[in-house]
């Protein structure tokens with residue numbers, strides 16, 4: 001039995017990420033702001049792999065932008081390694097669904113870009129970049145340009161580009177969402193083995209509950225918006241190393257899936273009903 005763990009693990013200042021009673025409002029064209037998140041409490045330990053699921057539009061990406069320092073909370077606090085976030089958070093890697101690699105640079109130059117920007121000597125950077133390119137399985141493709149690569153290969157470049165900076169925190173917003181099912185499973189396996197190398201704390205946003213359970217130590221379910229918050233938190237105590245395609249058939253996996261889906265389904269139904277109502281009102 002994997003009972004949902006209530007709330008975050010009780011105010012530990014050694015957390016990699018700690019969001020406390022976070023509310024985020026956005027200005028609208030009307031007089032009232034839109035409250036995307038309210039009283040959100042999330043804590044992620046160093047080295048923990050945390051997946052966040054929730055209905056569409058509930059505030060998953062917004063949560064990541066708060067941790068990255070791209071947005072400020074309207075109330076509450078966002079801390080990274082004990083420091084209040086103000087401005088872009090250092091030591092944080094970010095991977096989106098769309099490719100963020102530079103189309104005019106080769107694989108080698110893309111992977112080298114971060115350390116070069118920080119002023120690391122060129123020779124050191126090139127040698128490290130080649131190492132990371134090899135680790136992500138792209139040895140021999142150093143001189144290719146992004147348009148000469150498949151979608152999965154471009155994701156590997158993006159991974160190497162992030163991991164070469166040895167981020168203590170890696171924020172991933174549906175990074176494999178645009179890939180076909182098989183490539184996606186392969187990339188998930190590769191992500192897990194690369195994550196083991198440097199063990200950053202990961203927050204991985206996904207719509208895919210199977211993907212969330214297969215990858216994570218913890219799955220957080222958010223409620224439907226507006227004013228989304230944490231509905232439940234589940235510990236995923238499946239043994240590691242895991243093979244994403246195989247772990248899905250594990251009895252324990254199926255039990256976890258049923259429990260988490262039970263929590264998620266209500267929120268997905270609520271979000272769907274709201275969208276349908278708003279669309280009917282707009283059309284009336």
Ligand SMILES: Nc1ncnc2c1ncn2[C@@H]1O[C@H](COP(=O)(O)OP(=O)(O)OP(=O)(O)O)[C@@H](O)[C@H]1O
Nearest residue numbers: 026027034036055056057058059060061062063225
């Ligand atoms: N800059 C912004 N200005 C106004 N509203 C915003 C802004 N960013 C996000 N929102 C609103 O906040 C809510 C949460 O958005 P967010 O993108 O975080 O949701 P999400 O859970 O990541 O969505 P999805 O699952 O569809 O990717 C949405 O209603 C969105 O329209």
